[in-house]
Amino acid sequence: MSSSLTEIRWHGRGGQGAVTAAKMVAEIAAEHGKCFQAFPEYGPERSGAPIVAFTRLSDDPIQCYSAVEHPAIVLVLDETLLSVVDVTDGAPADAAVIVNTEKSPSEIKKVFDFGKRRVYTIPATKIAKQTLGRAIPNTPMVSALSKITGQFSLGEIEDHLRHTFGKKFPPKVVEANVEAAHMGFEEVQE
Amino acid sequence: MxxxxxxxxxxxxxxxxxxxxxxxxxxxxxxxxxxxxxxxxxxxxxxxxxxxxxxxxxxxxxxxxxxxxxxxxxxxxxxxxxxxxxxxxxxxxxxxxxxxxxxxxxxxxxxxxxxxxxxxxxxxxxxxxxxxxxxxxxxxxxxxxxxxxxxxxxxxxxxxxxxxxxxxxxxxxxxxxxxxxxxxxxxxxxxxxxxxxxxxxxxxxxxxxxxxxxxxxxxxxxxxxxxxxxxxxxxxxxxxxxxxxxxxxxxxxxxGRQYNHLMTYCMEDADIAMVVANSAAGNARIVADQLRAEGVKAGVIKLRTFRPFPTAEYAKALANVKAVGVMDRADSFGGVGGPLYMELLSALYQYDIRAKTANFIYGLGGRDIFPQDVETGFRLLQAAAEGADLPKSRVYLNMKGA
Incomplete structure (x- = not known):
């Protein structure tokens, strides 16, 4: 497999937009000539139930459609999942785990065992409520991903929001998302 | 483009x-x-x-x-x-x-x-x-x-x-x-x-x-x-x-996108080959690359046109191959093997090609197939190319409890 391949796993609850976030990353990749793939772990789609989605990013065409077994990056959209799902399952020791929470990494590391993996936190829901007026943590989570992986930049997220996203939503919503992206980028903690 | x-x-x-x-x-x-x-x-x-x-x-x-x-x-x-x-x-x-x-x-x-x-x-x-x-x-x-x-x-x-x-x-x-x-x-x-x-x-x-x-x-x-x-x-x-x-x-x-009845990958000098349809083909190519890096001459044929079946083209592509694996994501219960396997055996026989063959059944009901599962199949073919026999019965990939 290509050494440039980055495999990402998203944990969320049905309705929180993990799949939408995975799609946003795929679209940003498409806009910048990167190869990508995004898909949910298929099953009954029930609002509130734990769901998993996957994203692959690479410089070379992606040929593997299997579930991601060893994610380099794990994103947790809902901190209540930490006590329900082993979000580190299969993630190697050098993986990064990004958790949507108002707590600090050291606080959640006291409660949950992440092994030697790097743990980042971001108050994505809080940012979303502040900027969008709704608890949709997608955009700040995507900018946290950008900061930690360097696979795409904050500017590219902003372009995507203004152009692609901007075709479907009014300017007010677009600008609120741009603000959410900036805050997300700034407020990631390690 | x-x-x-x-x-x-x-x-x-x-x-x-x-x-x-x-x-x-x-x-x-x-x-x-x-x-x-x-x-x-x-x-x-x-x-x-x-x-x-x-x-x-x-x-x-x-x-x-x-x-x-x-x-x-x-x-x-x-x-x-x-x-x-x-x-x-x-x-x-x-x-x-x-x-x-x-x-x-x-x-x-x-x-x-x-x-x-x-x-x-x-x-x-x-x-x-x-x-x-x-x-x-x-x-x-x-x-x-x-x-x-x-x-x-x-x-x-x-x-x-x-x-x-x-x-x-x-x-x-x-x-x-x-x-x-x-x-x-x-x-x-x-x-x-x-x-x-x-x-x-x-x-x-x-x-x-x-x-x-x-x-x-x-x-x-x-x-x-x-x-x-x-x-x-x-x-x-x-x-x-x-x-x-x-x-x-x-x-x-x-x-600029060229399709053919068979989409061949690394088949020119292949000793062993895997025939596979649809999304699992990428995993087969990934494993073929790994085997090639070890010096094993592995190739992949991705099925594209199945009806009509391009019999002569399969015979040509597999004429010099020592062992062929056929991956079937469906079975024909009680038959010689899965539907693609039966088709391929017939094609080889018709053209007097007597490569060793094996039938790998995988992915039924959405069971995931990982590169390492395809590798399991390829390793059997590799051993067969070096003299071992291949099983006549179906080989199941990524079966629970295996």
Missing amino acids: SATTDTQHLIQAVTGNQAVAMAMKQIDPDVVAAYPITPQTDVVQEFAEYVAAGSVKANFVTVESEHSAMSACIGSASAGARTMTATSSAGFALMWEMLYIAASMRCPIVMTTVNRALSGPINIHCDHSDSMGGRDSGWVQIYNEDAQEAYDATIMGFPIAEHADVRLPVMNMYDGFIISGAIGPLQALTDDEVKAFIGDAPTYPNLLNTDEPMTFGPFDGLHGFYFEHKIAQQRAMDRALNVIQGVYDRFAAVT
């Missing part, structure tokens, strides 16, 4: 089903008659949205079942209208009777079959038991690895189906959920390119031509020509091989 410089052909992020719905929109057939079923649903849903938005002129017929969908398609195509539909799994099974009638009435319908298992136990996930079960129905069958291939195959459907040497229905397959629901890259053609590629529908004998009234598909009596009709269908299949390759080549001239 270079993705970064060519603004008309930008890479888009879409699901397999969205890609096919887009192709259907660009083709804008006269009639679409379809019934939604998981995991094909978005194809029909998105096309219905195009109809509602007025972005297509197609007459969209909502029906109460897949049997009715195919019946409506047969009526429509027999009247000379360009006709499309889409289905999966149990819906495909419910069309069964009408699939044969569509083919024998020589209706050039283009259908998308999003591969899904047949129950039971009830299962909504991918395998190929639906379309593989329909392989004898008289339809041209083309298997596709990803969203791009599924889109391209949809565009290529009518030029094959409507060709005077063929005049047979065409079905295009891709993997349910794995491709139908996954977001991947798509480089679409422009609407004008699609229109130019498929051209206007040719006029062929039809029910609405009152100058030359005809009857289609009536009772043929005991001493009629049923037998000769069947021979004519087979002859059309024989001719289809060339026509399909011609359409593949013409498509390559427009897009």
Whole structure:
């Protein structure tokens, strides 16, 4: 497999937009000539139930459609999942785990065992409520991903929001998302 | 077409089903008659949205079942209208009777079959038991690895189906959920390119031509020509091989994407080879690369055209191979092996090729297949090429408890 391949796993609850976030990353990749793939772990789609989605990013065409077994990056959209799902399952020791929470990494590391993996936190829901007026943590989570992986930049997220996203939503919503992206980028903690 | 410089052909992020719905929109057939079923649903849903938005002129017929969908398609195509539909799994099974009638009435319908298992136990996930079960129905069958291939195959459907040497229905397959629901890259053609590629529908004998009234598909009596009709269908299949390759080549001239009946990878000097259809082909190529790095001459043949079966081409591609594995995502219970395996064994025997063979059954009901599972198969082939025997019975990949 290509050494440039980055495999990402998203944990969320049905309705929180993990799949939408995975799609946003795929679209940003498409806009910048990167190869990508995004898909949910298929099953009954029930609002509130734990769901998993996957994203692959690479410089070379992606040929593997299997579930991601060893994610380099794990994103947790809902901190209540930490006590329900082993979000580190299969993630190697050098993986990064990004958790949507108002707590600090050291606080959640006291409660949950992440092994030697790097743990980042971001108050994505809080940012979303502040900027969008709704608890949709997608955009700040995507900018946290950008900061930690360097696979795409904050500017590219902003372009995507203004152009692609901007075709479907009014300017007010677009600008609120741009603000959410900036805050997300700034407020990631390690 | 270079993705970064060519603004008309930008890479888009879409699901397999969205890609096919887009192709259907660009083709804008006269009639679409379809019934939604998981995991094909978005194809029909998105096309219905195009109809509602007025972005297509197609007459969209909502029906109460897949049997009715195919019946409506047969009526429509027999009247000379360009006709499309889409289905999966149990819906495909419910069309069964009408699939044969569509083919024998020589209706050039283009259908998308999003591969899904047949129950039971009830299962909504991918395998190929639906379309593989329909392989004898008289339809041209083309298997596709990803969203791009599924889109391209949809565009290529009518030029094959409507060709005077063929005049047979065409079905295009891709993997349910794995491709139908996954977001991947798509480089679409422009609407004008699609229109130019498929051209206007040719006029062929039809029910609405009152100058030359005809009857289609009536009772043929005991001493009629049923037998000769069947021979004519087979002859059309024989001719289809060339026509399909011609359409593949013409498509390559427009897009740069060259398709062939067999998509070979590292086969030129291969000692061992894996034959595989649809989305698992990428895993087979990944493993072949790993084996090549070890000095093992491994190759992959991705099945594309399955009906008509390009027998001579398989024989040629496998003439010097020591061991061949065939991956089947469907089984033929009680048969020699899975449907693709049986086909391939027959082809090799017919051409006096006596490579060692093994049948790998995988992915039934959506069981995931990982590169290491394909490697398990390849390692058996590697040992066989060095002298070991291959099992005569099926080898199951990624079976629980194995």
